[in-house]
Amino acid sequence: MIRHRVAVGVIAIVAVVLFGIGYVVWTMSDRDAAAAPGTASGHAFSFVDFADGRTRVDRLGPDGARSVGSLRCQRFYSAGGTSVCLRLSGVGPSYSADVLDAGGTVVRSVPLPGVPSRVRVSASGKIVSWTVFVTGDSYLAPGGFSTRTGYLDLRTGTLVESLEDFSSIVDGRPERRVDFNYWGMTVSSDDRTFYATLGSGQQNWLVRGDLATRSVTTIRPGVECPSLSPDGTRIAFKQRGGRLGAWQLNVLDLRSGNVITLPGTGGVDDQAAWLDDRTLAYAKVPQASAPAIYTSPADGSGEPRLVIGSAASPSPG
Amino acid sequence: MYVASVRPARSSTVDPSAGDGRVRRQLPGTVFALGTVSLLTDISAEMITAFMPVYLLFGLQMSYLAFGVLDGIYTGATALLRLAGGYVADRSRRHKAVAVAGYGLSAVTKLVFPMVGASAAGIGGVLAADRAGKGLRTAPRDAMISLATPADQLGTAFGVHRTMDTIGALLGPLATFAILAWLTMSPEPVFVISFCFALLGLIVLVFFVRQPTPATTPAERVGVRAWASLWRDRRLRGTVIAAAVLGLASMSDAFVFVVLQRVSGVSHWWLPLLPLGTALVFLAAATPVGMLADRLDRVGEPSVDGLRDRDGHLTRRRIRLVLDRTRLVRQRRQGPSRREDRDHGVHQPGRGRWKVFFAGHVALLGAYLLLLGPFGGLPLVLATLALHGLFYAATDGVLMAHGATLVPARLRASGLSIVQTGQAVARLGSSILFGLMLQYVGFGTAMAVAIAGLVVALAAVVWLVRT
Structure with missing residues (x-):
């Protein structure tokens, strides 16, 4: 009877192993699904195609035609002739931020301390900034997270791995807490002023920072993942409706302090990208489906438009 | 009761090459x-x-x-x-x-x-x-x-x-x-x-693991009352409380790694690799440390092998002799004999495994002291991760080994689950407390609190286990 049992066990193990091998082979051969075109949006932009796990940087024309690229990234952004590709680089899994020049050559590769979340390049192409999620490193383990936001100044080659070391003024008082997390950095066209989110405990703030003096000041609570408009007058950001409510996309006018909530953006979780001074592009997950890229008018005058499915990380450059 | 302790080791073989008659x-x-x-x-x-x-x-x-x-x-x-x-x-x-x-x-x-x-x-x-x-x-x-x-x-x-x-x-x-x-x-x-x-x-x-046979799990019905009786067992209660106190005083791993990266000054991208270091040391050390714990558990117990007759058998008379000597040794060590000590079988669990568990937390204290930054760079990373991995090797399985000797076979799973739960809940509590603390104080203060907390917990446990 025992021999019988062992035989059944061995057969079961062999069956599972064969199934696994067969599955892997099938997955490898079944990857070349046709890349569908998008919807005409009047804007050309790059994005990461996530269909079938491709993570390929493609480009969409103003008419919705897709040009297929060759770069593989999890997050991508391009501006001023500089592209940055956050991608898988090693076991762990670990990731790196690879900076590419206009010719597509990697000029600098920065190892990252976590999973890529946000990436931006300043309009001049000189400042590359990113946010990664560091898991298993939350102070409130389990299930928590912390973030590291860093940047690379290509003018001097200076690498700052984390904004945590910047001096900070919170609600008018100099303060630095151990549980400070920064995320979603956006650098203005002067390549010196920047905006980001600062989080501590259950609170978060919009901060304005200075790369030269390495300091930040909180200017408004409840703002996450700011994105500065090309003309530097407005900030698009996500904000929660309630403590555990869904995020919505908003636009803050920096001069008047007015905030417009963009209709139909509930459930967004992205740092929006400005395609021009009037249009925002962002990734959002439609109900129980793959993420897709939508555009919304920045003045709140219209509903989101689905531009391309199974895609994320829109970049105007 | 304590069936697992008196059951003869069926898988034992006398190794003739070992001159001192030790059993492999x-x-x-x-x-x-x-x-x-x-x-x-x-x-x-x-x-x-x-x-x-x-x-x-x-x-x-x-x-x-x-x-x-x-x-x-x-x-x-x-x-x-x-x-x-x-x-x-x-x-x-x-x-x-x-x-x-x-x-x-x-x-x-x-x-x-x-x-x-x-x-x-x-x-x-x-x-x-x-x-x-x-x-x-x-x-x-x-x-x-x-x-x-x-x-x-x-x-x-x-x-x-x-x-x-x-x-x-x-x-x-x-x-x-x-x-x-x-x-x-x-x-x-x-x-x-x-x-x-x-x-x-x-x-x-399902196919290669066999349910422990009824011979090792006696047929007495386990009910809520029997379960509750575990809480009345003084030695088990002591172990649960001591493990929980030490759990409450140990910071979450995440915090150890974050502080280590900062204090050592190594690049941020090392952070995801630090847990691997702890795991490798744990992996390498778990078995040797477990063996050491077993050996320490036998130290102080008179050797049974020395009392075998010419054919290598232990006669009833000789076993009684061993037991008497065991009791004498114990009385000398602990004062008046306790009733539960007399109720145990041939293998009387000593304090060896508990000492290893305790030593593991001393290694953790060593790691915390290193996190104050007596030196920096890669040497600090390696030394801290070595101590942190040793802490796991000396505590994780060893606590279960110790706990198993305190619980009768028929209540073994219940007893072990109580020990595990006490420790797990305490660790969850500790990480929540640390998270809250870190909103208000700096890393230096937090480390000082952690070190002081662990020292107090170690002292409390020494006192708890002695009384």
């Missing part, structure tokens, strides 16, 4: 079979752990914030399930069946992930079911290891099990990386292959 033993197959189950299951589980951030961020465009809060609540709830798993296993006397349910539940969750999609509540629920499976299976599995193993080899057995377990934990992220890098970034293959590993673990459990 092989561990029972059950330990290796359960080790294999854990290895395969840990590959499966750690594949998902390594993949989850990638999945949430790229597959679903969600950040961790969305369900981090829920996760803490689930963790607390599953601690209770651990107690239930232990109790049901003892009551039904079917440890294996309860373990199969736990492993099976976790295996099924791997296939449910793709179905719930980007719903925070859905993903939280699936993760909770996975945790529930883990909670359910841990105590019956550890009970099976302890019931299959002779009492004086428990440390080694748990050491071997934890080594195999950790090998799986290290292989899981490698498997995830291989799939993401060479196969595809789409989520299904990771879940399906993870499920395959979980299924393999389940098959090994």
Whole structure:
């Protein structure tokens, strides 16, 4: 009877192993699904195609035609002739931020301390900034997270791995807490002023920072993942409706302090990208489906438009 | 009572090459079979752990914030399930069946992930079911290891099990990386292959692990009263409280790694690699430290082998002699003999394993002191991770080995689940307290509090165990 049992066990193990091998082979051969075109949006932009796990940087024309690229990234952004590709680089899994020049050559590769979340390049192409999620490193383990936001100044080659070391003024008082997390950095066209989110405990703030003096000041609570408009007058950001409510996309006018909530953006979780001074592009997950890229008018005058499915990380450059 | 302690070690063989007549033993197959189950299951589980951030961020465009809060609540709830798993296993006397349910539940969750999609509540629920499976299976599995193993080899057995377990934990992220890098970034293959590993673990459990036989689990009915009686056992209660006190004084691993990266001044991208260092030391040291714990447990006990007659047999008279001498030694060491000491069998568990468990926390204190930064750079990283890994090697399996000697066989799973739950809840509490503290104080102050807390806890435990 025992021999019988062992035989059944061995057969079961062999069956599972064969199934696994067969599955892997099938997955490898079944990857070349046709890349569908998008919807005409009047804007050309790059994005990461996530269909079938491709993570390929493609480009969409103003008419919705897709040009297929060759770069593989999890997050991508391009501006001023500089592209940055956050991608898988090693076991762990670990990731790196690879900076590419206009010719597509990697000029600098920065190892990252976590999973890529946000990436931006300043309009001049000189400042590359990113946010990664560091898991298993939350102070409130389990299930928590912390973030590291860093940047690379290509003018001097200076690498700052984390904004945590910047001096900070919170609600008018100099303060630095151990549980400070920064995320979603956006650098203005002067390549010196920047905006980001600062989080501590259950609170978060919009901060304005200075790369030269390495300091930040909180200017408004409840703002996450700011994105500065090309003309530097407005900030698009996500904000929660309630403590555990869904995020919505908003636009803050920096001069008047007015905030417009963009209709139909509930459930967004992205740092929006400005395609021009009037249009925002962002990734959002439609109900129980793959993420897709939508555009919304920045003045709140219209509903989101689905531009391309199974895609994320829109970049105007 | 204490059946496992008096049961003769069937797997013992006298090694004729050992001149001093020492006994060389092989561990029972059950330990290796359960080790294999854990290895395969840990590959499966750690594949998902390594993949989850990638999945949430790229597959679903969600950040961790969305369900981090829920996760803490689930963790607390599953601690209770651990107690239930232990109790049901003892009551039904079917440890294996309860373990199969736990492993099976976790295996099924791997296939449910793709179905719930980007719903925070859905993903939280699936993760909770996975945790529930883990909670359910841990105590019956550890009970099976302890019931299959002779009492004086428990440390080694748990050491071997934890080594195999950790090998799986290290292989899981490698498997995830291989799939993401060479196969595809789409989520299904990771879940399906993870499920395959979980299924393999389940098959090994079902077909190659045998439920401990009734001979080792007496037929007395285990009810709520028997379960409650565990709480009245002074030595078990002492162990649970001491383990919980030490758990409350140990910071979460995450905090250790963050401070280590800062204090040593190594680059931020080292951070994901630091847990690997601890795991490697744990893996390498778990078995030797378990063996050491067993050996220390025997030190001070008069050698049985010295009393064998010419044929190598122990006669009844000689055994009685050993027992008398044991009692004498104990009386000299501890003062007046205690009633429960007389009720024990040939293998009287000493304090050896407890001392190793305690020493593990002293190693942790050493790691904390290093985090004050007496030196920096790579040497600090290596020294701290070595101590941190040793802490795990000396505490994780060793506590179970010690706990097993305190609980009668018929209540083994219940007893172990109480010890585990006490420690787990204390650690959860400690990480919450630390999280709150860190909103208001700096790393230096936090480290000072941690060191002071651990010193106080160690002192309290010395006092607790002595009285």
